[in-house]
Amino acid sequence: MPSVLEAKNVTKVFGGGFLSREEENVAVNDISMSLDQKNPKIIAVAGESGSGKTTLARLLLGIASPTSGSVEYDGKDLTEISRSERREFRREVQPIFQDPYGSYNPFYKVDHVLFSPVNNFKMAESRDEAVHMVNQALEMVGLVPAETLGRLPHQLSGGQRQRVMVARALLLKPRVILADEPVSAVDASLRATILDAVSRLNKELGIAVVYVTHDLTTAYQISDEIMILYKGNLVEAGDVETVIKKPKHPYTQLLIDSIPEADPNKKWGKLDMNKTQEKIVTAPSVGWRK
Amino acid sequence: MTTKQKASSKSASNSGIGIDVKDLKVHYDTPDGVVKAVDGVSFSLRQGERMALVGESGSGKSTLAMALMRLTRAPGRIAGGQVIVGGQDMLDLDEEEMRLQRLNEVALVPQGAMNSLNPVMKIKNQLLDGLYDHQVRGDDKMSKEDQIQVVEKLLNAVDLAPGVAEMYPHELSGGMKQRVAIAIATSMQPRIIVADEPTSALDVVVQRNVMQTLGRLQEGLHASIILIGHDMGLVAQFSDHVGVMYAGRLVEVGPVKTVFKSPKHPYTRLLIKSLPTLSNKKEFVGIPGLPATLLNLPEGCAFCLRIGKETPTKIPWVKVEKDHFIQECKTCANYGN
Structure with missing residues (x-):
């Protein structure tokens, strides 16, 4: 089965080493996942802080390299691809980061983040075509071009800024979008619009999405599959409906039990913390392990 | 007045209403005009009940929380209204009287405890700091044994080990720091606890644990709690109103x-x-x-x-x-x- 992007038994260890006094920290421990070419899905990578989800995202983006195992793009190891292939990889695998403000230069208008990738990757033949593409991308994420272009980043709301980032990713006609906590810095009422945009990119344009998040509720809403990470290990993975509705691993159960549901009649926290913690340590991982 | 006497006098004066806010206004004067961050808010809460105030960023919820503690800072100012706690309008008090009310009558669990603790002070001293300032000034200093006992009791109430007393904030996890902040806020058995997004920086499992601790303490004290937040889920799980x-x-x-x-x-x-x-x-x-x-x-x-x-x-x-x-x-x- 051809996959666009595939992690094969990746492990990432920080610290340790020959002369280091620090202890080794295994941020990602032997995790495999693949993004299918033919049937692009939304895969959620969920976990709490320290679970290794962001490290896994960085490995998939080629920003960090694995200590062992490999990340393959179109079947080729990321560390071995040529310059031109890497350039193509940079276009086809687009990141969206947590803090939309951090991705902007505050002195440039938002036009800059939209037009410069178009120019860099020569996505448009002419200036008119570029403008047309940008407008289309903005509309796709629910923004009105006339109200967005020509403004400085601080003149947009957090939700708008993040949607511009989704539009930017979209402009490069990627095959994969890797979104690391794209909505955690955004107000709850605006989250829906951003996630809706991401979800539509998957459904309408066939872009595979990796959605890295700590929030199981939104993960459940938009993804097809989910991977639950705990302290660098993949503890449970599978179809999102099964994992959320019938969690098998004690950690997944604890996580779901701890989510405050917006329904006063469904009380949280039924599980006993200490007993569950004990079980988590010994339980084997559940679900696909390639 | 000792803590015990005070607690009983508190319940004696208990008229059922914990806090009564009437037409509270907080304005910010800016060069472009007046920003009415809190624009005539009224509500009341019974003793022992929990209320959550929710809203988007910029809705004025944190400004309101600060105003309830009378901690509004310039260019903000409390432009009118009443905040009645225990029959006393907090807005009528002078600065010194108000300072003594904080922690004693109204206590704050701040947003992001990580930044509210003093990084160069041991936890035990931070727990005692407020107590010293508010009740044991001058002659009747607490004895060493008393100090240890008080600290241990406070830590125990928030499920922290006694060893935490000798630690510095950087040695604690986010959840533990938030527990320390809760211990400080409840150390003088306040009538009202204002919790401003107390768990917004915590993971869900830790959040649930910390909120359960906060709830248990609040129930034990029969205090009213005002939870400020944007997480409707947390509100649904935690509050009465x-x-x-x-x-x-x-x-x-x-x-x-x-x-x-x-x-x-x-x-x-x-x-x-x-x-x-x-x-x-x-x-x-x-x-x-x-x-x-x-x-x-x-x-x-x-x-x-x-x-x-x-x-x-x-x-x-x-x-x-x-x-x-x-x-x-x-x-x-x-x-x-």
Whole structure:
């Protein structure tokens, strides 16, 4: 089965080493996942802080390299691809980061983040075509071009800024979008619009999405599959409906039990913390392990 | 007065109402005009009950929390209203009297405890600091044994090991720091606890643990708690009452179960609708438009402006049923229904 992007038994260890006094920290421990070419899905990578989800995202983006195992793009190891292939990889695998403000230069208008990738990757033949593409991308994420272009980043709301980032990713006609906590810095009422945009990119344009998040509720809403990470290990993975509705691993159960549901009649926290913690340590991982 | 005497006098003067806020206004003077961050908010809360104030960023909820503690900083100022705790209007007190009320009558669990603890002070000293300042000044200093005992008791109440007393904040995890902040806030058995997004920086499992601790302590003290937050899920799980803020105004307040089941204000309705759940997948509906800018906001319904409508006149605060009130605007009442 051809996959666009595939992690094969990746492990990432920080610290340790020959002369280091620090202890080794295994941020990602032997995790495999693949993004299918033919049937692009939304895969959620969920976990709490320290679970290794962001490290896994960085490995998939080629920003960090694995200590062992490999990340393959179109079947080729990321560390071995040529310059031109890497350039193509940079276009086809687009990141969206947590803090939309951090991705902007505050002195440039938002036009800059939209037009410069178009120019860099020569996505448009002419200036008119570029403008047309940008407008289309903005509309796709629910923004009105006339109200967005020509403004400085601080003149947009957090939700708008993040949607511009989704539009930017979209402009490069990627095959994969890797979104690391794209909505955690955004107000709850605006989250829906951003996630809706991401979800539509998957459904309408066939872009595979990796959605890295700590929030199981939104993960459940938009993804097809989910991977639950705990302290660098993949503890449970599978179809999102099964994992959320019938969690098998004690950690997944604890996580779901701890989510405050917006329904006063469904009380949280039924599980006993200490007993569950004990079980988590010994339980084997559940679900696909390639 | 010793702590014990004080506690009994507190329950003696207990008239049932923990805190009564009347027409509270907090204004910021800016070069472009007055920003009414809290624009005539009224609510009351019974002793021992929990209320949550929710709203988007910029709705004025944190400004309100600070005003309840009278910690509003320039260019902000409390422009009017009353905050009555234990029969006393806090806004009438002078600075020194108010300083003594804080921690003693009204205590704050701050947002992000990581930044509110002193990094170069041991936890035990931070726990004792407030106590010293408020009750044991001058001659009757606490003995060493008493100190150790008090600290241990406070730590124990928030499920922290006695060893934490000798630690510095950087040695603690986020959840532990928040527990220390809760221990400090409850150290003088206040009547009112204001918790400003106490768990927004914590993971869900830790959040649940910390909130359960906070709830247990509050129940033990029979204190009222005002939880400020934006997480409707947390509100649904933790509070008895909920107040929804929009553009500096309270638009709906009522018992949690009623408000979640049948919200009356269109903004509350959309807020609840926009929440993703774990029970069923649904179409995402965001709230249309952008939150109102508070600068020179007109008198009329603020939510109307968001959906492109207008009501020029001030709208009334009406009672729907017991404990349930809304700002009733005829123009947008059925919006999103």
